Amino acid sequence: MGFMIAQRAFIKLYMITLVEKHRGYGYQMLEELKQDFKALGYEPxxxxxxxxxxxxxxxxxxxxxxxRKLDVDYQEVIMYHFTDDGMEKARLYKKLVKEDLDRCQALLHKAVKDNF
Amino acid sequence: MGFMIAQRAFIKLYMITLVEKHRGYGYQMLEELKQDFKALGYEPxxxxxxxxxxxxxxxxxxxxxxxRKLDVDYQEVIMYHFTDDGMEKARLYKKLVKEDLDRCQALLHKAVKDNF
DNA sequence: TTATGAACAGACTGTTCATCG
DNA sequence: CGATGAACAGTCTGTTCATAA
Structure with missing residues (x-):
């Protein structure tokens, strides 16, 4: 494990949550996250x-x-869904990521306290 | 600039603060930080x-x-000090790192809010 | 343009190795 | 062992390129 949480883990976490919410395919999620993080200056x-x-x-x-999307020109999209034990695996993965997020927050908080 | 703050920037920040406090050489700072972060499970x-x-x-x-240290066997150590304009440069650098720390904290906070 | 994917190059970093007194 | 430094290898990631409807 690295020093800070990897962008990959961060995004995987969001992907899981978006699939839970039945938001389906990659490009759509990308646009949603871009919009969502615009205010924070982060563009995934x-x-x-x-x-x-x-x-x-x-x-x-x-x-x-x-x-195939029905709207314009039947553009093909890839939808994602949980496998049979996917939800359970996702739950475990999210738990790990949560611990990592907490660890990182503690490090950042300490750095601010110690140096400013 | 990357997704999260780099370990390098994080440690440079601490190095500057330790030199401000006249804590002198590398090995000593390493041991001090190791001790300091032990509770958070991070070993620089x-x-x-x-x-x-x-x-x-x-x-x-x-x-x-x-x-040369006077205690045991005159082990040579490298001490670090601010250059003439080092303090001013350090101030600017720390300001940048502070902004980065804030940005990272905002991202982590949002991730916890959005996914848990 | 929307949508997906892969390739490439460069940065970051953890481990290991080397040196010296 | 204390102290410093460099090499190496692997991962992560941003940009670019490719492809297709």
Whole structure:
């Protein structure tokens, strides 16, 4: 494990939550997160979104289905869903990430206290 | 700039503060930080301490002097001090790092709020 | 343009190795 | 062992390129 939480873990966490909320495919999640983080000056890179989703499939948490959007020109999209034991695995993963987030917050808080 | 604050910047910040407090040389600072962070489960790696000090010298913030300890066997140590404009440069650097720390804290706080 | 993916290059960093008294 | 430094290897990640409808 690294010093600070990795961007990958951070985004995987959001991907899980978005799939829980039935927000479906990569590009949409990317745009949603971009909008969501705009105020904080953070723009999640496209590649990290897809890499995170691929990771979660490799982890056995999500699986993919192909769909065609009905609106414009039947653009193909990849939707993500929990596997049979995906929710349980996701719960464990989120627990780990939560611990990491807490650890990082403690480090940052200490750094501010010690140096300012 | 990366997603989270780099360990390097984090440690450089501490190095500056320790030099402000006239705590002198690398190994000593390493041991002090190790002790200091033990409770948080973080052990700053030796290499990062020296790399950070070398960075600060390259940045023109610190300069080095050689000394021999009088206690045991005249072990040579490298002491660090602010250059003429080092304190001013350090002030600017610390300001940048503070902004980065704040940004990271905001991201972590949002992640906890959004996903838990 | 929307949507997905991969390749590439560079930064960051943990471990190990080297040196010296 | 105390003290400093560098090398190496692997991971992480931002940018760019590719492809397709």
């Amino acid at each position: 890179p496209q590649s990290e979104i897809y890499r995170s989703l691929h990771d979660l499939v490799e982890d056995g948490i999500l699986y993919r289905t192909r769909h | 790696p030796q290499s990062e301490i020296y790399r950070s000090l070398h960075d600060l010298v390259e940045d023109g913030i610190l300069y080095r002097t050689r000394h």
